[in-house]
Amino acid sequence: MTFTVFGTGAVGAYYGGRLAEHGNTVHFLARSDYKSIKENGLKVSSPRGDFHLKDPLVFESADRVPPSDVLLISLKTTGNKGLKEKLMPLVHEKTALVILQNGLGMEDEFKDWFPKNPILGGMCFICSRRTKPGIIEHLDYGLITLGAMDSKDIPLRNQIGALMDESDIPVTLVDDLNEARWRKLLWNIPYNGLSVVLNSDTKTIMEDQHSRNIIRSLMFEVIEGASACGCSIEESAVEKMLDFTDNMTPYEPSMKLDFSSSRPMEIEYMYDRPLQAASARACTMKGVSLLRDQLYFIQKRMH
Ligand SMILES: NC(=O)C1=CN([C@@H]2O[C@H](COP(=O)(O)OP(=O)(O)OC[C@H]3O[C@@H](n4cnc5c(N)ncnc54)[C@H](OP(=O)(O)O)[C@@H]3O)[C@@H](O)[C@H]2O)C=CC1
């Protein structure tokens, strides 16, 4: 099984790098980092072990990438508009697409674009960042929760999951991709947005009783939204998630990193899409909607 990474950044370079380190054929499609990766390779520092791919299979143009069995989608969702055309040279008759992005509704879009191809989602619980071109700092965690849109692709999910597992990537396989997406949003919706609005990391947010209360009430709203969309998340998940974050090394979520670097934030897929999905089923998620509006206000004034 061969892989192509579309988006060789914090997530794509890390996971693609691990697969390559363990002997898999991985093509990396890069943009601004291309020259640097071509010249110096990909360097990853990680608590699971540093590695340096000295001569990775890196490409600047999708037209030059050899066909592969699995396409890992790891650009930010802010780049999803017009993405279909950019992916066309990489999607062959049987290519499976694994969406590693945060948010909701991406898989449905990819299915519309490539209805005959297997579409999978990988919810990444990883803290990683690109510090310089071709240099990735993996700080913590790394679990991929992997699910397929269509049950006929479960054997394929298992096969990809096994290769990840053999490459030192922890994987959990799930049958309900939509539910797994909502479970990931249970963390992302409160923490990603609030870290920007309050200009704080997870530790600061958790230590203050007021912000902690906001996080808790946003989590309950996400559970309501999920439930309206047919995904049942037990209420005890809230306290578990709060405990988990209490014990996390202080961290700035990916949206905060985007904000601090004046990059566009992933508001559409992390907020608009879940809000739309819930409101289509008569669930308003008022607090989430307020948070979304504040993020748009902030984004409009970012330079
Ligand atoms: N970082 C993290 O710890 C986590 C991130 N995620 C999610 O993973 C996804 C990816 O995030 P992350 O890896 O942090 O993002 P990064 O910005 O680090 O990486 C994205 C990469 O995609 C590249 N890219 C974008 N558009 C194109 C294009 N048209 N052609 C080729 N390359 C392109 C970017 O290149 P360029 O530099 O040229 O823009 C960049 O190298 C997001 O949805 C994020 O929310 C999920 C969990 C944790």
Ligand SMILES: CC(C)(CO)C(=O)C(=O)O
């Ligand atoms: C949950 C976390 C922090 C890591 O996966 C994340 O998704 C993010 O930074 O956006």
